[in-house]
Amino acid sequence: MPRVLVHICCGPCSITTVKTLQDEGFEVTGLFYNPNIHPLQEYLRRREGVAQAAERLGFSVIFKDDEYNPQKYFREIAWREANRCFHCYSIRLERTLSIAKRGRFDAFTSTLLYSKLQKHDVIRALGGDMAGGGSVAFLYRDFRQGWKEGIETSKAWGMYRQQYCGCLYSECERYAGELEKASQGAGA
Numbered sequence: 001m002p003r004v005l006v007h008i009c010c011g012p013c014s015i016t017t018v019k020t021l022q023d024e025g026f027e028v029t030g031l032f033y034n035p036n037i038h039p040l041q042e043y044l045r046r047r048e049g050v051a052q053a054a055e056r057l058g059f060s061v062i063f064k065d066d067e068y069n070p071q072k073y074f075r076e077i078a079w080r081e082a083n084r085c086f087h088c089y090s091i092r093l094e095r096t097l098s099i100a101k102r103g104r105f106d107a108f109t110s111t112l113l114y115s116k117l118q119k120h121d122v123i124r125a126l127g128g129d130m131a132g133g134g135s136v137a138f139l140y141r142d143f144r145q146g147w148k149e150g151i152e153t154s155k156a157w158g159m160y161r162q163q164y165c166g167c168l169y170s171e172c173e174r175y176a177g178e179l180e181k182a183s184q185g186a187g188a
C-alpha cells in the first residue's frame with residue numbers, strides 16, 4: 001500500500017482530503033505543522049479538530065507542536081507581507097517534504113488543495129517544483145470537488161470551523177468590518 005504524508009491545516013479541510021486518498025488505496029499519515037496560525041488558542045482549536053478527524057477516519061497524525069513558533073514565522077515573511085501566502089505555503093510544504101523523505105513516504109500533499117479560498121495553482125506548482133522528480137512525489141489532486149461534503153460532515157461532527165485563514169493578517173482582514181463598526185459607534 002503506498003504511503004502518503006498529508007500536510008493538514010485544520011480538521012474540516014482534512015475530511016474529504018483523507019477520505020479521497022484512503023478510497024484510492026493510500027495509507028494516510030497526517031502532519032499538523034502550521035506555525036502561521038495565530039494566536040495559540042486558535043492553533044489549539046484547529047489541532048483538536050484534526051485529532052477528531054483522525055479518530056473518526058482512522059489515520060495517524062504527527063503533531064509538530066514543538067515547532068509552533070510564531071516569532072520565527074513572522075521573521076520568515078517580514079518585508080514580504082504582500083506575497084505572504086506564497087511563503088506561508090512554502091514553509092509548510094518544505095517541512096512536509098522533509099519529513100516525508102525522512103520517513104520514506106512515497107508521496108506528500110496538502111489539505112490546502114481542498115480550500116476554494118487558497119491559491120490552488122500556486123500550491124500545485126510549488127509542490128511539483130519541490131518534489132522535482134525526487135524520491136517523494138507530490139501528489140496533486142483537486143480536493144475542492146468535495147468542498148460541500150467536507151463542510152457538511154464537519155458540521156455534523158460538531159467540529160471546530162475557523163473564521164479566518166490563519167495568520168494575524170488574515171484575522172485583521174476578516175474582522176476589519178467589526179473595527180469599522182466599533183469606530184463608528186464610538187464616534188456617534
Ligand code: SF4
Nearest residue numbers: 085088165166167170
Ligand atoms: S492568509 Fe493564510 S495562506 Fe496567506 S499567509 Fe495568512 S495564513 Fe498563510
